[in-house]
Amino acid sequence: MxxxxxxxxxxxxxxxxxxxxxxxxxxxxxxxxxxxxxxxxxxxxxxxxxxxxxxxxxxxxxxxxxxxxxxxxxxxxxxxxxxxxxxxxxxxxxxxxxxxxxxxxxxxxxxxxxAGREEARLIYLGVSHTLADEGRRLVVDIGGGSTEFIIGENFNPLETESLQMGCVAYTQRFFADGSINAKALERAIMAARQEVMAIATAYRHLGWQSVVGSSGTIKATRQIMVQQGWASPEGYITKDGLKQVKERILQAKHVSELNLLGLKEDRRAILPAGFAIIQAVFDELGLETMNYSDGALRExxxxxxLGRFSHEDIRDRSAQALLARYHVDNAQAQRVATTADMLYQQVQQPLNLDDEDQDILRRAALLHEIGLAISHSSYHKHGAYLVQYSDVAGFSQADQEKLALLVGCHRRKIREEQKLQLIKSGGLSMFYVSVLLRLAVLLHHSRSADPLPVIHLHSDGLDFILQFPDDWLVNHPLTQADLEEEIDYLSAWGICLTVK
The missing domain is CATH 3.30.420.40 (ATPase, nucleotide binding domain)
Incomplete structure (x- = not known):
């Protein structure tokens, strides 16, 4: 493809x-x-x-x-x-x-x-593509509700974190009526320092050669410093420049008086809170200067x-990382994934499945045994939990939930509510993908390295017909028994499985 x-x-x-x-x-x-x-x-x-x-x-x-x-x-x-x-x-x-x-x-x-760490990864990707390589860098992005911190090299993030502090949230908390005073500003700085303190030791230990800020808050602060002559010769935000900005902010008694260098009214309103967060970052991480990048989350x-179009999908690397972390039998995972894709190819058109369905089926097949790292008993349930609550780069929360549903439904008895959850999360296609995964896992229950025979699958969405070569099932009675049991299981979902 x-x-x-x-x-x-x-x-x-x-x-x-x-x-x-x-x-x-x-x-x-x-x-x-x-x-x-x-x-x-x-x-x-x-x-x-x-x-x-x-x-x-x-x-x-x-x-x-x-x-x-x-x-x-x-x-x-x-x-x-x-x-x-x-x-x-x-x-x-x-x-x-x-x-x-x-x-x-x-x-x-x-x-x-x-999720916050996935947001941080995407921010770093945007920033790193807009700057020349400067070795290991710290990237800070101050948003409206959270602030992301990333240490990375080249295009690879090494450490990501998202803290619950942002310029809008802090404006609501410390400057709700627009009034400005030294006490409120210090309270905002101290609250932000307490947040940054939680990651400061680990980040300082990893270290960096350069610091880059992104987001409108950092852009506005740098703009003030550059136009007032408070920035470094390179145009960086500096510790001394922050002192000057603080003095200027405190000269105003209300955000409406912050007519600094033509800042728009909506930017003035959140400037004190944004400044407090920048000051806290400088204080807790011991920064001297901070560069600015236009690259951000959207970039x-x-x-x-682009990576997904170019077959460099971070989600596939993340799936492989989970396989390694939880010591999954890679050969078995690959066998199931190959068979799942073979079944997908045969029913893609009649079931109206697309590339995204193929991708999530492949990843669910690779990860279906991840729960064995906890226990063999109910390992599909353990696997669903690990998939849903692990930090998995490249996945949205909804995608992780879908993947967890597929892993959790890939074996044993299934309930009507699970069918409804699958359809709610991704329509009928998610339901069909779950059926395909169950069949692929079942066909490799023996864990044999011997290749499967040529198998044909036909479906109209309600009837699934699985055809084997003559006498193959007779010579593989355990697979036949598994399929007979699966016929009963799938009937609970309104699916008629016929085996020939």
Missing amino acids: NRHLAEDNLLAAIDLGSNSFHLAIARLDHGEVRRVDSLSEKVQLGAGFDKDKNLTPEAQARALACLARFAQRLQSIPLKRLRIVATNALRQANNAANLIEQAERILKKRIEIV GVLYDM
């Missing part, structure tokens, strides 16, 4: 951040992603929570209105070349599913809520998507 993306093809990424929503449209140019259009709006989703941690109707309306405008810019982009990621605000919102359902109707594309998403 060739998924290569031709030169000059457009691709797009949307970042649904806690402060701003960003759209980036880019063109592939000699292997590099060149941005050709962008749009950004301060939606401030992170400021739209009620006391029950639900996004208010007003916040949801702002988000959906913004996405409707984005949708107009995306009309020339094929859906397979669009990726949408959501971060802290939608990770935290109890009613996130409601907003996502409406947003997906507008954009006609699935939205991925990414990382674009490069990650």
